[in-house]
Amino acid sequence: MVLDVNGVKHEVTVDPDVELLSVLRNELDLTGSKYGCGEGACGACTVLINGSPSRSCITPVTSVAGKEIITVEGLEKNGKLHAVQEAFLTTDPFQCSYCASGMIMSAVALLKNNPAPTEDAIIKALNGNICRCGTYPNIVKAIQLASKP
Amino acid sequence: MQHSTNLPHPFEPTQDELPPKPGHHFELDRRKFFKLFGGGLAVAFVLHDLFSFAGETLPPEPSSIPTSQVGAWIHIGEDGTVSVYTGKVEVGQNIRTSLSQIVSEELKVPISSIKMIMGDTHLVPYDAGTFGSRSTPQMGTQLRKAAATAREALVQMAAKNWNTAAKTLQAEKGTVIDPANNKKIGYGELTKGHQLLLPISDQASMTAAADWKVAGKSVRKINGRSFITGKHEYVSDMKLPGMLHGKVLRQPSYEAKLLEVDVSKAKAIPGVIVVHDGDFIGVAAPDVRTAGKALQAIKAKWDESTQHPSTANIFEYLVKNATAAASGRNAGNTKGSVQQGLTIADFTHAKTYNINYIAHVPLEPRAALAQWKDGKLTVWTGTQRPFGVQQDLAEVFKLPKEKVRVIMPDTGSGYGGKHSGEAAVEAARLAQEAKKPVKMVWTREEEFTWAYFRPGGVIEVNSGVTNDGTITAWKFTNYNSGSAGLNTQYKITHQQIAHLPSDSPLKQGSYRGLASTANVFARECHITDLARLIKMDQLHFRLKNSNDERLTAVLETAAKAFGWNSSAKSAGHGFGIAGGFEKGGYVATCAEVIVNSDKEVKVVRVTQAFECGAIVNPLHLENQVMGSIVQGLGGALFEAIDFADGKIRNSGLSAYRVPRFSDIPKIEIVTIDRKDLPSAGAGEAAIIGIAPAIRNAILDATGIALTTLPLLPNGVLG
Known part of the structure; x- marks a missing residue:
């Protein structure tokens, strides 16, 4: 196939x-x-x-x-990071980062449909992604940074 | 009934910290050293000065450093590259970044020119492991001194070159500068043609925390880009040519005995290798799916007649099977007479606290990739103790340690749960038979079942208090949880504190904060109960009895930021506070909960003050503290291992609940930067306050004094 x-x-x-x-x-x-x-x-x-x-x-x-x-x-195109990756790089919320790919993909999908989500919308959209290191509030901040003002 | 899980075993994790072992694997001499790393200047950590720095004079031959005294070294290559070698490993605590900051600060080089070589047993000096919050206070201090020694040596070399006095020169951005004439020379150029090996000097002048320019700043994760692009290779992502995938046949329940096994159908599958060696039965195949099919094709009969305790009777079981109190460094304090203290009390109070077993749940399960070549074994594996796993492998395969190399790439977390090397041994055994590299990646179910847990425990507290707020008696008996956080931090004349190990039916080991997640919970719950008995505010009661000014400082800081005295409390709301210290970190946590008419509890907000000396990286400290609060929230509210008949009944993430985005209250973190104090670790103490703070807030809201962790397995007050 x-x-x-x-x-x-x-x-x-x-x-x-x-x-x-x-x-x-x-x-x-x-x-x-x-x-x-x-x-x-x-x-x-x-x-x-x-x-x-x-x-x-x-x-x-x-x-x-x-x-x-x-x-x-x-996500990366011609050496240029996706805006969501840039926001995560700047906010630097991850510890072990094993959840990072999944978090970023969920965030990319959310922002495509809803470019300026509320905090509640972010939590709802990302609730299926576990970060066992537990830095959820800073992950929300990264997604907010990638959101349209 | 005695369980084999308590017998000494090479892979057995320790319940408490491991004692530091002297290293003896690395025959370090100058010539070997530079053969490995190239010429230049190296500074190694040694306890006694074996060399005296004498300009360009080489140290006397043969120059070897007793390896038991080596903990870290820094090498400055002829191209100016700074390589830092340490046995510490990165599991997400961002130590790769903070140690780089420390070296950058003292050596005066850009952080981008530093290469960190971590957790590779063939390249780095022996290290007992990454646990006990030692990386920052011990490794950080050693590297600071090493970097300062190197900087001073480089300045002296430049002074000699220019025939001027060292004290007139400055080190900056990887160069030595003479401000008098603007002459400049790079570190690489200075070390060219040299093979200088120096001991760390205690006399080297170090930059005070107040003057830090790189340390103390929120430097981003130095290899951050590789993680957010998915390019970083965790062990589970690694691949070697011809590599097979391994699977191991597990017992259907703990201590099940193999009666008979038929592996012929598995062996008949093309490409499949089967190993049946003692009680080890494993398969390897070119792809994971075929390995899975081969495992299913093995027909095994088991004797599962062993009786096991279960979640329903575990607390009785642990008390009943307790042994004599731990002695030595794990013994609790005893002074005065508890009986006398109880007699003079206005109120006495006795409570028993039950602590369930919980799982670390590192998001990356155990993984290892093993390769044999010319009688030598190399294993890449995610472990907090690369040298411990090297030792295990050497013993299992009867090899000298020089023939076993363990490499630990940055790993998908540990939280104290990856001290052991099970997957490494399994992969190595399969690879030995297959004569090809083999990768083992545990399933989530295997990680839940065959790794180890934060111990369950029972803690009995019997105390007395007088109306003026004096704690007159404190008897504290811990069954099985462990000794960290055992002793009280409060002024108490009569105390009798003990830890009694028991026969744990589940394999148990280290965890974030070790046993202090249990001991501090019991202590801080009980302290609030005592305050209520004498109708004293629980914060005021703690401050009155605090025996430590740093504890007092975090309690006051947390209370102020939270608005302990000033915030209005609506109906159904409650406030709770708890505090303590562990591994050089001081914490105080305030929590606000709301309990509705259906007895549903919601944690509304948490304010935590944290102090661990001089802060090396404020952002990464915040992540550590936040992560501790969130992980602690899981253990406080709902995490518990459910077991019966030698089986884990919630061995998946759909059944074992861990905190998610929607569980997180409003979190406020206040860090206190004590630039006058040495930096300490932050991954452990920050977890201990949240559970008792929430419990005390529920008590404040409802009058219900919960005594079991987790507090609300069903989300409502029972």
């Missing part, structure tokens, strides 16, 4: 019921999306599928054939 990841089409031969996360990480060497729980409960594996934030650890790869998949590796 063909997967459209970060604007590049990849021909992959995989078991039909394998999860997208496993294909991204093990077949395509896109390891920015992380395994955290395997049940869609922590958000570390979040990618965009046709613009929607999705938990790639519970997404069968066959369900995304022909769809546009964006991972954290696809």
Whole structure:
């Protein structure tokens, strides 16, 4: 089957019921999306599928054939960081940063639909992403920095 | 019943801090050193001066430093690159950044010219591990001195070159400058052609915290870009040519005994390697999926007849199976006569506090990648003790330590939960058989079940107080939780404090703040109860009995910022406060809760004052303190391991609840920058105040004195 990841089409031969996360990480060497729980409960594996934030650890790869998949590796364009990445770099909220990719992808999806979210909207949109280091208030600040004034 | 989890075992984590071990793995001599790192100038930490600095004269041969005395070194290469070698590791506490700041400050080099080499047993000096909040006070201090020694040596070398007095010269931005004639020479140029190895000098003059220009500032994470682009390679992301993926057959319950096993179907799967060695059964395959299928194809029969205690009876069990009180450095204080103290009290108060087991839940589960080459083993793994894991591997595979290299890339957190090296041993055993590199990445379920927990415990407190606010008696008995935070910080004449280890049915080990998350909870709950008995304000009662001016300072600071005396309290609202100190950090936490008519409790706001000496990086300190409050909130309100029949019943993130965005109250953090005091760590003490502060606020709002952690497993007052 063909997967459209970060604007590049990849021909992959995989078991039909394998999860997208496993294909991204093990077949395509896109390891920015992380395994955290395997049940869609922590958000570390979040990618965009046709613009929607999705938990790639519970997404069968066959369900995304022909769809546009964006991972954290696809945000940077020609060496220029995405505005959300810039905001996270400036705010520097992360400790171990293992949740960073998922947080950033969830934030990118939120801001695309709602460029100036309220704090409540940010909390609602990101509530599926766990940061075990617990710096949630500073993650909210980073997303606010990336928001349109 | 005795559990094998309490027997000594090479992978057994320690419940308390590990004692520092002398290192003896690294035969450091000058020639070897420079062969490894190239020429230039190096400054190593040693306790006794073995070399005297004598200009360009090389140290006498053979010059070797007893490795037990080496803790860190800095090397300045001929190209001016500054390399810092330390056994400390990065698990998100941002020590890579703060140690760089310290070296940049003292050596007078741009932070961008510093390369930090961390946690690689073949490159860095022995280190017992990254725990106990020691990185900042101990490693930070050593590197400060090393950098200052190097700077002074470089200035002296320039003075000699220019035939002028060292004291007229200045060090700045990686160069030595003569202000008299604006002559300038780079550090790299100065060290060219030299192989100078110097001991750290205690005489080197260091920059006072008040004059810091790089340290003390909110420098951003130095490798931050690699994380927000997804490029940083955690161990679980690493790949080697020909690498296989490993899986290990786990027991269906703790202490289940293998009766029979048939691995033939697994072996028949193309590309699959099966290892059955003693009680270890594992597989490796070219992809994770095939490894999973191979594991499923193994038919095993188990004896699960062992009886296990469960969540329902664990507290009785721990008290019943307690052993004699811990002695030595883990013993509690005893003075006066508790009996006499109780007799003279106006009120006596006895309570028992129960502490559930909780999990660290590092978002990156245990992972290791092992490679054998020419009889040598290299393992990349996320561990807080690379040298400890090296030792484990050397013992298991009967290798001299020089043949085992453990490398720790920056890892997806630990919180005291990654002292052990299980995945490293598993990957290495599979790779040995496969003759190919093998990567093991634990599943979340494995991490919940086969790692270790913050201990559960029972704490009995029996105390007395007089109407004037004097605590007359304090008997404090802790079963199983551990000894950190055991002793009281209050003025009490008659006290009897003990920690009694017990037979833990679950594997237990270190955690953020160690046992102080349990001991400080019990103590600070009980203190508020005593204040209520004599109708004294709980803040005032603490200040009256505080035995430590730094504790008093954080209590006053937190109370002021919170508005303890000035804030109006609406119906259903309650205020609570708690404080303490651990590992050089001082904390006081105020919490406000609201309890509605359905007995639902909401934590409205938290104000925490924190002081850990001179602040090295204010932003990263804030993240550490904030993270501690949030992690502590989970243990305070709802985190608990649920177990029965030797199985963990909530071994996934959908079942074990950790704090999320929507759980977070308004948090205000006030840090006190004591530039006159040495810097201490911040990852531990900041967690201890939140649970008792919330409990005391619930008591203030409702009159209900909760005694079990977590306080509200179902979100409502029971």
